[in-house]
């Protein structure tokens with residue numbers, strides 16, 4: 262596992278996926294670890310640079326110096342995003358499970374410029390847990406604040422007196438769930454990890470204090486909320502808060518799943534996430550069985566759904582666009598367009614990175630680096646002027662989808678609603694980039710060592 266140090270706090274993280282891909286931050290829940298994301302990372306890492314964090318005090322990360330709070334965890338994640346983002350002016354995808362969902366939503370409320378999309382699994386939005394947890398688990402958790410009691414209970418768990426499974430299994434999993442013994446053993450190990458009694462108890466309180474009811478309607482990023490229909494840890498009444506306060510969130514219930522839909526109903530969970538993010542239509546490593554050309558087109562269409570230009574198009578519109586874009590590969594550092602040349606095409610990064618270089622009298626500077634889903638070369642195409650900068654494939658090369666002016670004009674003429682949506686998408690992506698740059702500039706001006714005042 263890799264480690265990062267943020268303001269003296271050491272964090273263990275699991276990383277997967279292309280190093281220059283768009284960033285996905287994965288935040289586990291209470292008494293868990295980055296293992297939470299094991300079923301999701303293989304599909305997510307096909308496009309995203311996945312950063313699955315062990316929160317301070319959980320997994321392998323040492324406990325924080327101060328008492329943990331949900332806002333404190335959100336602030337820490339914001340700092341990780343800023344650190345990892347480098348010169349990508351791009352908000353990131355954030356996934357959160359259970360307490361991690363509460364942290365992710367808090368992050369989106371406090372730092373909307375940093376969060377592009379949210380995927381929440383059984384999020385502890387109100388911080389209120391089930392009656393079963395409060396009656397059976399809470400006394401145990403509170404008692405474990407004392408390291409002596411924690412040790413005694415740990416020793417008891419090695420004897421036939423052990424009741425861990427009795428507490429864990431019916432609370433966490435649906436009656437007809439499919440969780441492998443291996444996965445359960447890891448979840449159990451994380452839940453009973455020694456030396457975490459104090460953080461566990463503090464987070465119990467932190468979750469209650471982090472109640473987000475009444476604020477959900479203000480969450481800006483596009484959000485998918487998945488919930489196991491038989492969750493006995495974070496009850497479905499919090500899904501009721503989503504339905505009532507946050508109608509823009511795409512709320513999906515997963516039958517025969519409890520608190521861990523990603524382990525209990527892996528295929529259904531992955532299908533929802535892949536659809537939401539426009540990931541290739543595969544489940545794990547199994548390709549969907551369709552005709553090759555059609556499958557290829559569907560794959561590009563699904564990808565476009567999550568690109569800066571293709572969001573919110575209908576499926577038919579995306580397929581049409583997919584059939585009209587050209588696919589081009591560029592080697593490391595290869596020139597795509599020269600500065601000041603004429604331009605009648607724009608580019609959507611499919612894989613790798615595309616760098617923007619500006620040459621002036623004082624030299625050549627890299628202005629930005631675009632990764633999967635981002636668009637470049639739109640200015641010359643839309644304005645009919647010369648290229649404002651050079652575009653060059655990044656060190657790992659670039660696979661680009663090319664959209665010509667002729668195709669774009671044709672689409673807008675045939676289907677004005679589609680043309681309008683695509684123009685709106687371009688304006689939104691420029692706006693997001695600008696807001697992030699403004700946020701950075703304000704931060705630099707304040708000369709704050711950490712994060713700006715909110």
Ligand SMILES: Nc1ncnc2c1ncn2[C@@H]1O[C@@H]2COP(=O)(O)O[C@H]2[C@H]1O
Pocket residue numbers: 598604617628629636637638639640641642647648649650651652
């Ligand atoms: N400061 C910048 N940040 C990000 N992208 C830029 C910046 N300046 C120019 N570009 C991109 O670089 C492209 C060069 O070709 P265009 O002028 O057609 O469109 C331009 C934008 O897409």
